[in-house]
Amino acid sequence: MTQRKRLSNTQSSTQNREEDDDTTFTQPSTSQVQRGLEKVTPAQVDQKTAEVVQYFLVKDQKKMPVRRADIVKHVVKEYRNIYPEIMKRAAHTFDQVFGLKLVEIDAKSHTYILINKLETTDGASPINSPANPKMGLLFVILSVIFMKEGVVKENVIWNTLKKLRVDPGKKHEDFGDVKKVVTDEFVRQRYLEYVRIPHTEPVEHEFRWGQRAEIEVSKARILEFMGELHGLEPQSWSQQYREAHPASNTQPGTSSQR
Template identity: 80%
Template sequence: MTQRKRLSNAHSSSQSKRQSNSLVAPEEDDDLTFTQPSTSQVQKGLEKLTPAQVDQKTSEVVQYFLVRDQKKIPVRRTDLVKHVVKEYRNIYPEIIKRVSRTFDQVFGLKLVEIDTKNHMYILINKLETAEEASPISSPTNPKMGLLFVILSLIFMKGGVVRENVIWNTLKKLRVEPGEKHEEFGDVKKVVTDEFVRQRYLEYVRIPHTEPVEYEFHWGQRADMEVSKAKILEFMAQLHEQDPQSWSQQYREAHSCPSSTQASTSSQR
């Protein structure tokens, strides 16, 4: 009897847990399936709000972006709607338009949607676009210097590099992935976690490898922020060669970058 009672209690407990989970599911699904309101819906929403209310919500969204940008973490529309926009979601397009204009006119920044499928945004400096000097090439930031080396290697190797090649290259520069570096801390975590979350790098599992192997690609943020021409100049100076010595990379670096850039949110 005691054993049957325990089984019955376990069953009812798991059943109540499933029911509890089903109660929160609609909120999650609703958030994940959020779609942009139509122009008429936005107009109706604006009619119910005062200009001061819309301005206040716009300021909150601007602050949210600025805080996240300090760590170079892309902002997901899902999180933005859930944690900041909230009950103002029916005027979301208008808020984003105003936020984009604020960054452009007040901060000199451009709000860019780097992932149109998952709706992820970043801020980039309008004065440091892909055609101009890269902010990553600045020697005042050692961590970005580390990233610049990795992006250079990936670019020169045709856009993809196996993980072990990255680690071997860093070892030659006396940066040991398995040791704590005085500037970078845990090097492997910085490269495979931090740079990946920031969308500077993509860390991709190679299919059918045993043991499992990974490779690195340029991330969406790197495509937006980093000048490939600048990287080629850096490599040419390093090897004391003309940039055109690498004909394939030279063509890629000097092809029109605007065709591959993500559209800004204000264009959507």
């Protein structure tokens, strides 16, 4: 219980500190950017853009979101007065060279992630790759949350994983410390939200989908997976089907089943 309280307090203080860091930077206006570009060479802008692209790619290897404050502090530095131009060029590079899309997932803290445009376009999910066991674990957790209407107490997740022979209390050969992966790594990557439930003693937490999951993960694919698992049509879960297929809400047979 004490450890969980510390975790909750640490997450809160870290978030507050991150928000405070960003108050030192004000987004330059168009005219400020233009004046700034007049003071640097095209080669300098290209070099700084390349550094930002590299910074994102390194962070993306571990699916870590990137905050504006960190980009400015660690990469852009003295070029902060042309930050918008650098980011625009970096986004163009990701799009044209890597097939990636730069997405702001949190407008308040100005936090960005990279998503694969091809996977998003054809409806596939990067989480479905069998080559990455952690992503398979994440897909199972997100599936449970989605099927439980968006929020699940943590004991439900732990019990589900135990049924799959992944004991959160034991070190796993693929995942290592399972609880740390789920409550720390997946949370920092913004795939999951791990929220303390108010007025619970002992302290309880619940899981929700994170901002990255909302962008990257196909709810329709989850329903297909559940249908295959249970030998049912995806429409058997009417509420989830409507959420996964909003354009199909008016079709016959999609709203009468329970």
